[in-house]
Amino acid sequence: MQITEIYKSLQGESTHAGLPCVFVRLTGCNLRCSWCDSEYTFTGGQRKSVEEIFEEVRRLSPKGGLVEITGGEPMLQERELVPLMQRLLDDGYQVLLETSGERPLARVPAGVIKIVDVKCPHSGEPDTFDMSNLACLRPHDEVKFVISDREDYAFAREFVARHRLSDRVNAVLFSPAFRKDANGARDASHCLLDPQQLAEWMLADDVPARLGLQIHKFIWDPALKGV
Numbered sequence: 001m002q003i004t005e006i007y008k009s010l011q012g013e014s015t016h017a018g019l020p021c022v023f024v025r026l027t028g029c030n031l032r033c034s035w036c037d038s039e040y041t042f043t044g045g046q047r048k049s050v051e052e053i054f055e056e057v058r059r060l061s062p063k064g065g066l067v068e069i070t071g072g073e074p075m076l077q078e079r080e081l082v083p084l085m086q087r088l089l090d091d092g093y094q095v096l097l098e099t100s101g102e103r104p105l106a107r108v109p110a111g112v113i114k115i116v117d118v119k120c121p122h123s124g125e126p127d128t129f130d131m132s133n134l135a136c137l138r139p140h141d142e143v144k145f146v147i148s149d150r151e152d153y154a155f156a157r158e159f160v161a162r163h164r165l166s167d168r169v170n171a172v173l174f175s176p177a178f179r180k181d182a183n184g185a186r187d188a189s190h191c192l193l194d195p196q197q198l199a200e201w202m203l204a205d206d207v208p209a210r211l212g213l214q215i216h217k218f219i220w221d222p223a224l225k226g227v
């Protein structure tokens, strides 16, 4: 597999935010989101076997716990990724898969918690969500919308309602987009959409979703990688 980095940190997003987690970040993505903070994953990386990755996870977190498979877009390496995720599950790890929603998810092992993006109009990659993935969602999964303005918010709100997402999954996440060149201040000044504004819209509309902040960008310098 082509791997950009493997490291241990605190989970920054989802309902698992704040928990210790080993991140396995795969190289390569076929999308180009306008606010992407992971462009360094598009090229490079190192070849590692499933066994080498598994051993590195075990070294970083020998007592089990949370492992997130992320990228880039991990499902571009589906052929080797599926056995890796199954191996981690079999060894007792709780496995999260962060994915753009553009790749088919039917072969993801049932025990994996999928955190699936639906790209909004101003992401730079609208209409990329594979609608067949709606049928692959399980009650423990989460669906995430990264929102940069009112039009993105309206799209997300309507998508959630039309597909009854809050009945299908454990959490629907609305997250304000963050500037990809953010550095220095560990506060909300780098958000493309003020979290307070997003919160007010969500409250006014009674949206069945959870406001998500990328807490690692408030703990460490937002320019830091590998945290």
Ligand code: SF4
Binding pocket: 029, 030, 031, 032, 033, 035, 036, 037, 038, 039, 071, 072, 073, 100
């Ligand atoms: S899908 Fe993820 S890694 Fe790929 S461009 Fe979009 S934000 Fe970046």
